[in-house]
Amino acid sequence: GAVVSQHPSWVICKSGTSVKIECRSLDFQATTMFWYRQFPKQSLMLMATSNEGSKATYEQGVEKDKFLINHASLTLSTLTVTSAHPEDSSFYICSARDQGGLANTEAFFGQGTRLTVV
Amino acid sequence: DAKTTQPPSMDCAEGRAANLPCNHSTISGNEYVYWYRQIHSQGPQYIIHGLKNNETNEMASLIITEDRKSSTLILPHATLRDTAVYYCIVGRKLIFGQGTELSVKP
Numbered sequence: 553g554a555v556v557s558q559h560p561s562w563v564i565c566k567s568g569t570s571v572k573i574e575c576r577s578l579d580f581q582a583t584t585m586f587w588y589r590q591f592p593k594q595s596l597m598l599m600a601t602s603n604e605g606s607k608a609t610y611e612q613g614v615e616k617d618k619f620l621i622n623h624a625s626l627t628l629s630t631l632t633v634t635s636a637h638p639e640d641s642s643f644y645i646c647s648a649r650d651q652g653g654l655a656n657t658e659a660f661f662g663q664g665t666r667l668t669v670v
Numbered sequence: 671d672a673k674t675t676q677p678p679s680m681d682c683a684e685g686r687a688a689n690l691p692c693n694h695s696t697i698s699g700n701e702y703v704y705w706y707r708q709i710h711s712q713g714p715q716y717i718i719h720g721l722k723n724n725e726t727n728e729m730a731s732l733i734i735t736e737d738r739k740s741s742t743l744i745l746p747h748a749t750l751r752d753t754a755v756y757y758c759i760v761g762r763k764l765i766f767g768q769g770t771e772l773s774v775k776p
Contacts, residue, residue, distance in 0.1 A: 598763070
């Protein structure tokens with residue numbers, strides 16, 4: 553299947569600092585990217601959907617000023633966790649879909665980023 | 671997007687077929703059914719998807735009932751490496767439910 557690369561795989565940051573996570577589609581153009589977070593022993597929770605060149609659509613309860621999403625090109629989307637606090641510690645996962653003119657192609661996931669805020 | 675219901679856990683003997691059910695009774699006519707799995711601490715892996723016809727690929731088969739209100743993912747010869755949480759998702763937004771934790775035992 554197609555490859556989605558996420559970087560970094562893990563990061564530890566101090567409380568109050570910002571962290572940027574990158575998500576790249578390596579062998580296809582991703583018109584749409586999704587960002588999720590996952591707490592231990594729980595399912596993935598969709599945070600936002602981003603379309604290339606336009607503003608991201610955030611799910612209810614997700615603070616758009618805290619979780620900044622940029623999807624400036626067809627192969628790269630970034631999630632910045634601003635002023636991170638320990639409760640933001642989680643596993644963050646991105647997903648990308650190759651639209652290719654078809655509405656129901658499958659999406660592929662990155663390997664995830666484990667964020668620990670100390 | 672329609673909601674899905676899956677059993678929380680299942681066991682399967684190694685080498686036997688694993689049949690994972692999913693109910694999606696509120697599915698709309700143009701919504702696809704997608705299956706993903708997640709092995710601990712990794713990103714989900716795409717398995718298969720379909721609209722109304724049964725589908726098969728190198729990983730699994732997907733059987734969708736005629737009324738499209740339920741489906742079954744079949745892993746024909748389960749191995750220990752198939753132990754994972756399996757998610758059935760309906761619609762384009764990829765909203766994850768709780769999934770089924772499949773344990774393949776020797």
